[in-house]
Protein backbone atom coordinates (compact mmCIF):
# COMPACT_ATOMS: atom_id res chain seq x y z
CA UNK A 752 0.00 0.00 0.00
CA UNK A 753 1.05 3.61 -0.42
CA UNK A 754 2.79 5.46 2.35
CA UNK A 755 0.14 7.51 4.12
CA UNK A 756 2.55 8.70 6.80
CA UNK A 757 3.21 11.90 4.87
CA UNK A 758 1.36 14.45 7.03
CA UNK A 759 1.79 17.20 4.43
CA UNK A 760 -0.63 15.39 2.15
CA UNK A 761 -4.11 16.93 2.41
CA UNK A 762 -5.95 14.42 0.32
CA UNK A 763 -5.69 11.16 -1.58
CA UNK A 764 -7.03 9.19 -4.49
CA UNK A 765 -10.31 7.32 -3.98
CA UNK A 766 -9.71 3.66 -4.75
CA UNK A 767 -13.12 3.37 -6.42
CA UNK A 768 -13.56 6.40 -8.68
CA UNK A 769 -9.82 7.11 -8.86
CA UNK A 770 -10.29 10.85 -8.29
CA UNK A 771 -7.96 12.80 -6.07
CA UNK A 772 -9.98 14.41 -3.28
CA UNK A 773 -9.19 16.29 -0.06
CA UNK A 774 -9.40 14.23 3.13
CA UNK A 775 -12.71 15.75 4.21
CA UNK A 776 -14.25 13.96 1.24
CA UNK A 777 -13.44 10.66 2.99
CA UNK A 778 -15.03 9.22 6.11
CA UNK A 779 -12.65 8.75 8.98
CA UNK A 780 -11.90 5.14 9.83
CA UNK A 781 -11.42 5.51 13.57
CA UNK A 782 -8.67 3.52 15.24
CA UNK A 783 -7.17 2.48 11.94
CA UNK A 784 -4.12 3.38 9.90
CA UNK A 785 -4.60 4.93 7.40
CA UNK A 786 -7.22 6.99 9.24
CA UNK A 787 -9.51 7.37 6.21
CA UNK A 788 -11.57 4.88 4.25
CA UNK A 789 -10.20 4.11 0.81
CA UNK A 790 -13.46 5.15 -0.91
CA UNK A 791 -14.63 8.75 -0.96
CA UNK A 792 -17.94 9.68 0.70
CA UNK A 793 -19.64 9.96 -2.66
CA UNK A 794 -18.57 6.47 -3.72
CA UNK A 795 -19.54 5.04 -0.34
CA UNK A 796 -22.99 6.60 -0.63
CA UNK A 797 -23.37 5.36 -4.19
CA UNK A 798 -22.38 1.88 -3.10
CA UNK A 799 -24.98 1.94 -0.31
CA UNK A 800 -27.66 3.13 -2.73
CA UNK A 801 -26.75 0.37 -5.22
CA UNK A 802 -26.92 -2.29 -2.54
CA UNK A 803 -30.27 -0.91 -1.39
CA UNK A 804 -31.62 -0.93 -4.93
CA UNK A 805 -30.43 -4.48 -5.51
CA UNK A 806 -32.12 -5.57 -2.30
CA UNK A 807 -35.38 -3.95 -3.31
CA UNK A 808 -35.23 -5.67 -6.67
CA UNK A 809 -34.73 -9.03 -4.99
CA UNK A 810 -37.60 -8.57 -2.54
CA UNK A 811 -40.26 -6.76 -4.52
CA UNK A 812 -39.76 -6.75 -8.24
CA UNK A 813 -38.52 -10.24 -8.82
CA UNK A 814 -41.76 -12.01 -8.03
CA UNK A 815 -43.45 -9.72 -10.56
CA UNK A 816 -40.97 -10.04 -13.41
CA UNK A 817 -38.52 -12.77 -14.36
CA UNK A 818 -40.95 -15.48 -13.37
CA UNK A 819 -39.45 -18.32 -15.47
CA UNK A 820 -38.74 -20.38 -12.38
CA UNK A 821 -41.53 -19.14 -10.13
CA UNK A 822 -43.09 -22.04 -8.27
CA UNK A 823 -46.81 -21.31 -8.46
CA UNK A 824 -49.40 -21.18 -11.23
CA UNK A 825 -52.19 -18.62 -10.98
CA UNK A 826 -55.46 -17.73 -12.66
CA UNK A 827 -56.40 -14.04 -12.48
CA UNK A 828 -59.09 -11.73 -13.79
CA UNK A 829 -59.80 -8.01 -13.83
CA UNK A 830 -62.02 -6.94 -10.95
CA UNK A 831 -64.52 -5.43 -13.41
CA UNK A 832 -64.78 -8.69 -15.33
CA UNK A 833 -64.81 -11.59 -12.84
CA UNK A 834 -65.97 -14.15 -15.44
CA UNK A 835 -63.37 -13.10 -17.97
CA UNK A 836 -66.07 -12.70 -20.63
CA UNK A 837 -64.64 -9.43 -21.93
CA UNK A 838 -60.98 -9.57 -21.12
CA UNK A 839 -60.31 -13.23 -20.50
CA UNK A 840 -58.47 -14.81 -17.63
CA UNK A 841 -54.77 -14.48 -17.10
CA UNK A 842 -52.84 -17.66 -16.48
CA UNK A 843 -49.21 -17.46 -15.54
CA UNK A 844 -46.62 -18.25 -12.93
CA UNK A 845 -45.36 -16.29 -9.95
CA UNK A 846 -43.69 -16.71 -6.58
CA UNK A 847 -46.69 -14.97 -5.09
CA UNK A 848 -49.87 -14.46 -7.10
CA UNK A 849 -50.94 -11.73 -4.69
CA UNK A 850 -47.80 -9.65 -5.23
CA UNK A 851 -47.97 -10.28 -8.98
CA UNK A 852 -51.61 -9.13 -9.06
CA UNK A 853 -50.74 -5.97 -7.13
CA UNK A 854 -47.90 -5.19 -9.52
CA UNK A 855 -50.18 -5.68 -12.54
CA UNK A 856 -52.96 -3.64 -10.98
CA UNK A 857 -50.56 -0.79 -10.35
CA UNK A 858 -50.12 -0.33 -14.11
CA UNK A 859 -53.82 -0.18 -15.01
CA UNK A 860 -56.99 1.47 -13.76
CA UNK A 861 -58.48 -1.85 -12.56
CA UNK A 862 -57.65 -4.20 -9.79
CA UNK A 863 -56.44 -7.63 -10.75
CA UNK A 864 -57.95 -10.43 -8.71
CA UNK A 865 -56.48 -13.84 -8.08
CA UNK A 866 -59.08 -16.53 -8.75
CA UNK A 867 -56.79 -19.46 -8.07
CA UNK A 868 -53.19 -20.08 -7.06
CA UNK A 869 -51.87 -23.58 -7.53
CA UNK A 870 -48.83 -24.12 -5.37
CA UNK A 871 -45.89 -25.86 -6.95
CA UNK A 872 -47.47 -26.09 -10.41
CA UNK A 873 -45.63 -23.14 -11.99
CA UNK A 874 -43.64 -25.50 -14.20
CA UNK A 875 -46.87 -26.40 -16.06
CA UNK A 876 -47.30 -22.86 -17.43
CA UNK A 877 -45.97 -23.43 -20.96
CA UNK A 878 -47.98 -26.61 -21.43
CA UNK A 879 -51.16 -25.05 -20.09
CA UNK A 880 -50.67 -22.11 -22.45
CA UNK A 881 -50.13 -24.54 -25.33
CA UNK A 882 -53.28 -26.47 -24.39
CA UNK A 883 -55.34 -23.26 -24.40
CA UNK A 884 -53.58 -21.69 -27.40
CA UNK A 885 -56.76 -21.68 -29.50
CA UNK A 886 -58.56 -19.60 -26.84
CA UNK A 887 -55.82 -17.01 -26.46
CA UNK A 888 -56.99 -13.40 -26.37
CA UNK A 889 -55.68 -11.77 -29.52
CA UNK A 890 -54.66 -8.15 -29.61
CA UNK A 891 -53.64 -5.98 -26.74
CA UNK A 892 -53.53 -7.61 -23.39
CA UNK A 893 -50.45 -9.79 -23.74
CA UNK A 894 -49.93 -13.47 -24.31
CA UNK A 895 -51.15 -14.79 -20.97
CA UNK A 896 -54.83 -13.92 -21.36
CA UNK A 897 -57.30 -16.58 -22.46
CA UNK A 898 -61.03 -16.60 -23.17
CA UNK A 899 -61.87 -19.48 -20.89
CA UNK A 900 -64.04 -19.92 -17.84
CA UNK A 901 -62.37 -20.56 -14.51
CA UNK A 902 -63.49 -24.19 -14.63
CA UNK A 903 -62.03 -24.58 -18.14
CA UNK A 904 -58.74 -23.10 -16.92
CA UNK A 905 -58.59 -25.38 -13.89
CA UNK A 906 -59.54 -28.36 -16.02
CA UNK A 907 -56.71 -27.61 -18.45
CA UNK A 908 -54.25 -27.26 -15.57
CA UNK A 909 -55.44 -30.51 -13.97
CA UNK A 910 -55.19 -32.35 -17.29
CA UNK A 911 -51.65 -31.13 -17.97
CA UNK A 912 -50.66 -31.96 -14.41
CA UNK A 913 -52.07 -35.48 -14.70
CA UNK A 914 -50.22 -36.03 -18.00
CA UNK A 915 -46.95 -34.85 -16.45
CA UNK A 916 -47.35 -37.10 -13.44
CA UNK A 917 -47.71 -40.09 -15.71
CA UNK A 918 -44.70 -39.20 -17.87
CA UNK A 919 -42.28 -38.17 -15.11
CA UNK A 920 -41.21 -40.26 -12.16
CA UNK A 921 -42.69 -39.15 -8.83
CA UNK A 922 -39.42 -38.32 -7.16
CA UNK A 923 -40.33 -34.78 -6.17
CA UNK A 924 -37.60 -33.27 -8.33
CA UNK A 925 -38.93 -30.72 -10.79
CA UNK A 926 -35.57 -30.19 -12.53
CA UNK A 927 -36.11 -33.19 -14.74
CA UNK A 928 -39.58 -32.21 -15.86
CA UNK A 929 -39.72 -31.73 -19.64
CA UNK A 930 -39.24 -28.09 -20.51
CA UNK A 931 -41.41 -26.59 -23.21
CA UNK A 932 -39.87 -24.01 -25.48
CA UNK A 933 -41.21 -20.57 -24.55
CA UNK A 934 -42.46 -18.48 -27.45
Ligand SMILES: [Zn+2]
Nearest residue numbers: 765768791794
Ligand atom coordinates in the same frame (compact mmCIF):
# COMPACT_ATOMS: atom_id res chain seq x y z
ZN1 LIG B 1 -14.70 8.03 -5.11
